[in-house]
Amino acid sequence: MQVITTLFYLPNLEYFTAILDKKEIILDGIENYQKQTFRNRSKILLANKVETLSVPVLGGNKNTKYREVRIDYNQKWKNVHLRGIQSAYGKAPFFEYFYPYIDQVFRKNHQFLFDMNLELLTVCLKLLQLNVKVSVREKEGQIADSMDIRGLLKAKASPGVYKFYQEKVYSQLFGVNFAPNLSILDLLFCEGTSAVSILKASQKK
Template identity: 35%
Template sequence: MQGKLLLPAYYMPPISYFQAIVQQPDEIVIDQSEHYPKQTYRTRTRIGTANGILELFVPILHGRKTHIPMKDVKISDDHPWQRLHWQSIQTAYRSSAYFEYYEDDLNYFYENKFEYLVDYNAQQVKLFLKMLKIKREVSFSETFEPYNTEEIDYRRGIHPKQVLDIDSIKPYHQVFEDRQGFIPNLSILDLLCNQGPQSKNFL
């Protein structure tokens, strides 16, 4: 694999995920064969609300297997998480400048059922690339790529516990900035709802 950018399939990925894509103009390869790791952006996202950061979690089915490939991780529908997520997103961004432009496309992910987490997340990644007007091929890995790969690998580099260099982050207007101050590296949804067509320039 030469000239590939290895990425995990994240749920409504953070802004840093798409900054990595813009900075590395290579074909995007989503690793669907990696062992599913807990407590990552694969099942969570962060949005900005009147009360600060709200984390949204996609529930998954937990089997007895401790090392399960990402492509085999199934979404649990034991409770109405999609409805709750959509209500939270609407509450957070309804008053933003551009939410209405993206609303119908986003609503698709909360009105339709998905069996596998990787499919759900990957379709979102493709949608956000389209919204950002980033033309990039996206494919899936056939086998697991070792972490010492020579490819450009962000599977471990973008993490909820990642320490950010705040001074290097370019701020933009956020809906609740007057109450919470600027909150960096939220979901790409936050940037799109607040900056719309200018989002790519921010990246």
Template identity: 25%
Template sequence: MSKVMSAHQPNFLPYLGFFDKLRAVDELGSEPGVFVIREDCQYVESDFHNRNKIRINDGWIWLNVPIEKKMAPLSAIRIKKDARIKNVPWNQYHLRQIEANYKKSPFFEKFFPGLKEIYENPGESLAEFNLRLIRYLAESFGIKAKIILFSELQGDISSTCATRALIDISRAVGAVIYLSGDGGRCYMDLGLFKDVEVRFQDYKHPVYPQRFPGFEPYMSAIDALFNLGRLPASGEIIG
């Protein structure tokens, strides 16, 4: 029996590669996989923790979730504990932009109501808001992998070594395979993985019809959801 584990920070409206990895944890193993949301990680300003892209008629724009600036120094901020959403009416702007640019997409009417429901009650915690969006998109894409929070894990997890933390997380969930994003090659010490096999995601962005002429890759996954109604495979080209 083999269980696969992967992990990622709770990004805002992630791109397709995030959900491709989430789907893969179930497909690669012989038993249901586990995807761990690393809400313990450091918050990074101007990263994908609180912003992502959507298509517009002449390219793309950022959707930003405003974060309270009166927080601890950036080096000490953890996504779940410290990243709080600013109390300003940003969510209605997001909804207007999404509706204006996707309302004529084939699957907009099917999936927009669920997204809107989450947006209308974002709460104060960025991590919790992002997690609700991730779960909704995963469900909409038909992904069955189990999603758990880092804070729900039992046992000692290294806080000083990124590689050992991943090994400890794999052991905590009973996984013998760790699926890493390609960026893991840059920082992981593969020699430390003794009883856990490491595999790397080889993701090639698919090409599919978008609402506007041309194709812009690396949009939020809602772009594919509204235009295709499904999660395209890595490297898939749809005419």
């Protein structure tokens, strides 16, 4: 089955539990941009809190096509994000193996948010070793034999309210209490080769 999704920035675990068993991910390439969504934000676990990483954009609003939204490099967000990721996961078991792939994407200084997110998603799928096709939807119309999850994963949803994800505890570096549904980076850096089996166990039945 195919799944139609919105393209997010370093997506969370719920996103990956939703697409895990699908043969193809169809990204919406014609939608308008929406503020305060996962399109430009992701969550990681620091020593004393869950931190939201937010990519600043230029003029992104509901009248702008997502693919036309530019990243604002006048703000020093990239250094903040990379230092945050290094601080959060530098001592994680699989950091040294996976981080260079992520760092390489950031070094390209993509002009458009959509393009950067697409390459980051592609890298994450590669690191998870998921054999799934990724395509971009270029025109309106129904797509047969597909599941549409656009609009179902909300950044402002109530904590613990998930449609596709159920909390499956795995080893994290910080905190007494487990922090669920963080960016896929948390799971990759902490669990590495076990990531996919944990995602499968995290799928809501």
